[in-house]
Amino acid sequence: xxxxxxxxxxxxxxxxxxxxxxxxxxxxxxxxxxxxxxxxxxxxxxxxxxxxxxxxxxxxxxxxxxxxxxxxxxxxxxxxxxxxxxxxxxxxxxxxxxxxxxxxxxxxxxxxxxxxxxxxxxxxxxxxxxxxxxxxxxxxxxxxxxxxxxxxxxxxxxxxxxxxxxxxxxxxxxxxxxxxxxxxxxxxxxxxxxxxxxxxxxxxxxxxxxxxxxxxxxxxxxxxxxxxxxxxxxxxxxxxxxxxxxxxxxxxxxxxxxxxxxxxxxxxxxxxxxxxxxxxxxxxxxxxxx
Amino acid sequence: xxxxxxxxxxxxxxxxxxxxxxxxxxxxxxxxxxxxxxxxxxxxxxxxxxxxxxxxxxxxxxxxxxxxxxxxxxxxxxxxxxxxxxxxxxxxxxxxxxxxxxxxxxxxxxxxxxxxxxxxxxxxxxxxxxxxxxxxxxxxxxxxxxxxxxxxxxxxxxxxxxxxxxxxxxxxxxxxxxxxxxxxxxxxxxxxxxxxxxxxxxxxxxxxxxxxxxxxxxxxxxxxxxxxxxxxxxxxxxxxxxxxxxxxxxxxxxxxxxxxx
Numbered sequence: 001x002x003x004x005x006x007x008x009x010x011x012x013x014x015x016x017x018x019x020x021x022x023x024x025x026x027x028x029x030x031x032x033x034x035x036x037x038x039x040x041x042x043x044x045x046x047x048x049x050x051x052x053x054x055x056x057x058x059x060x061x062x063x064x065x066x067x068x069x070x071x072x073x074x075x076x077x078x079x080x081x082x083x084x085x086x087x088x089x090x091x092x093x094x095x096x097x098x099x100x101x102x103x104x105x106x107x108x109x110x111x112x113x114x115x116x117x118x119x120x121x122x123x124x125x126x127x128x129x130x131x132x133x134x135x136x137x138x139x140x141x142x143x144x145x146x147x148x149x150x151x152x153x154x155x156x157x158x159x160x161x162x163x164x165x166x167x168x169x170x171x172x173x174x175x176x177x178x179x180x181x182x183x184x185x186x187x188x189x190x191x192x193x194x195x196x197x198x199x200x201x202x203x204x205x206x207x208x209x210x211x212x213x214x215x216x217x218x219x220x221x222x223x224x225x226x227x228x229x230x231x232x233x234x235x236x237x238x239x240x241x242x243x244x245x246x247x248x249x250x251x252x253x254x255x256x257x258x259x260x261x262x263x264x265x266x267x268x269x270x271x272x273x274x275x276x277x278x279x280x281x282x283x284x285x286x287x288x289x290x
Numbered sequence: 291x292x293x294x295x296x297x298x299x300x301x302x303x304x305x306x307x308x309x310x311x312x313x314x315x316x317x318x319x320x321x322x323x324x325x326x327x328x329x330x331x332x333x334x335x336x337x338x339x340x341x342x343x344x345x346x347x348x349x350x351x352x353x354x355x356x357x358x359x360x361x362x363x364x365x366x367x368x369x370x371x372x373x374x375x376x377x378x379x380x381x382x383x384x385x386x387x388x389x390x391x392x393x394x395x396x397x398x399x400x401x402x403x404x405x406x407x408x409x410x411x412x413x414x415x416x417x418x419x420x421x422x423x424x425x426x427x428x429x430x431x432x433x434x435x436x437x438x439x440x441x442x443x444x445x446x447x448x449x450x451x452x453x454x455x456x457x458x459x460x461x462x463x464x465x466x467x468x469x470x471x472x473x474x475x476x477x478x479x480x481x482x483x484x485x486x487x488x489x490x491x492x493x494x495x496x497x498x499x500x501x502x503x504x505x506x507x508x509x510x511x512x513x514x515x516x517x518x519x520x521x522x523x524x525x526x527x528x529x530x531x532x533x534x535x536x537x538x539x540x541x542x543x544x545x546x547x548x549x550x551x
Contacts, residue, residue, distance in 0.1 A: 020420065040419075040420050041420065043416075043451070045447050045450075046443075046446065046447065046450070048440075048443035048444075048446065048447065050405070050409070050439070050440040050443060051409045051412070051440050051443035051444045051446075051447055053409070054406055054408070054409020054410045054412070054413060054440065054444065055409055055410075055412050055413035055416065055444070055447060056413060057399075057409070057410045057413055058409070058410040058411060058412060058413020058414040058415070058416065058417060059413045059414075059416060059417045060413075061398075061399070061410065061413070061414055061417070062413075062414050062417035062418065062421070063417070064417055064420070066413075081403060082406065082409075082440070085400070085401075085402070085403050085406050086399075086406055086409070086410055089400055090391060090392075090399060090400050090410075091392065092410075
């Protein structure tokens with residue numbers, strides 16, 4: 001997805017002279033060709049994330065469309081107050097592009113795991129929050145939102161799903177409507193595991209690539225069913241509750257640090273977010289409904 | 291120490307009156323920065339009749355808690371009615387105890403939390419460089435604010451990019467002696483790559499000369515100031531007066547002190 005981010009911004013920077021890239025010493029080599037082509041619009045500013053957000057706000061205040069990019073927890077959880085004050089409160093737009101979703105950097109340990117930022121950022125007034133599931137979705141969402149003058153978060157992952165979902169900002173996709181009393185709701189790259197787990201099960205499946213604004217209309221359509229949120233992050237289940245009087249349960253993260261290393265697949269398996277674990281959770285929920 | 295100008299004395303009078311009427315304080319920190327803000331508005335290109343003039347230079351009060359000082363200066367330059375200062379901090383007022391850019395003409399960035407305005411200022415200065423614009427940015431930070439890491443992150447970025455259209459003014463009123471005082475901020479700014487000057491922060495002409503002096507990179511002006519400048523009662527009792535609003539008899543006393551300053 002990072003390569004797609006580069007390709008998309010390369011194209012946008014070529015067409016739109018207001019595009020400015022601000023890197024926090026990540027993806028520097030990836031962006032070197034762009035920097036050579038547009039030396040005044042691509043900056044590797046260093047490892048100083050809070051200031052990067054403020055600088056982006058200043059660029060936006062003067063009419064540019066900044067993209068700020070570095071590793072997820074440093075760009076989002078570390079910078080929440082800068083995003084709140086300098087972007088949201090001041091109403092300055094910027095594109096915040098993180099890399100390293102949830103357990104992408106499993107081997108680096110809990111300091112590099114990041115699964116809370118979707119939930120945190122959606123609390124900020126004026127903020128848009130997206131979780132593209134693969135590179136096509138990323139391309140669509142960036143092109144749709146990058147110059148709208150609002151702060152928008154894009155969460156990159158190294159492990160996108162391989163499904164072809166025609167996403168649109170702010171709209172959910174109904175991938176399966178089996179008339180079931182159980183609806184699975186999920187978001188982002190984990191869709192691959194979810195689809196593998198439930199494709200032959202009698203459940204409905206709804207997919208979100210935008211966490212804020214959440215597609216309330218689609219949620220309303222399944223309000224009469226039990227909802228099971230399957231997500232390797234926080235944020236989706238909270239957003240779904242914007243629609244009142246739902247019956248929602250959650251299969252996802254435990255309330256403890258995931259202190260293992262290995263790969264994202266190892267950790268997903270450990271916490272039941274591999275296809276087998278998800279299938280078991282869905283079957284258990286189905287058994288209580290029948 | 292330079293003599294206080296009638297213009298700056300009038301601004302301080304208005305601050306005292308506004309604080310008395312509104313019941314809100316932050317007088318000493320506001321008194322500390324009056325000459326600095328006036329020097330900025332005297333040297334920047336701006337138009338009070340057209341606050342959104344596209345070619346204007348930018349002033350950002352990064353230490354947002356001196357908002358009353360900023361409002362009083364803006365009122366004196368014609369951005370808002372002096373009478374409106376009396377609404378400071380009231381429920382329906384435009385004038386909060388920290389400035390809101392969406393409410394107050396002349397306020398470019400909403401500040402309050404420390405260590406933010408300076409980074410936004412660096413971003414604006416970079417934007418002007420990219421656009422090939424001659425516009426300039428001046429930001430005013432506090433010495434307490436200079437405890438924040440984001441201040442030095444922003445300065446490193448500005449120095450690395452040689453943003454010579456950005457000036458950082460430090461209100462060096464030594465308010466941080468109680469905790470984490472930077473003893474010689476000029477050395478610190480110099481070490482971080484700034485073109486640094488050390489001036490009397492209540493000498494309007496010296497401040498203006500420092501502001502208009504060309505530089506090759508980001509400029510830092512360490513302005514030696516006195517918290518509560520103009521009223522010995524405030525200057526000698528800064529902790530008591532940090533957020534205090536004067537009672538009628540105290541207002542009368544402070545006004546008398548101000549007349550002989």
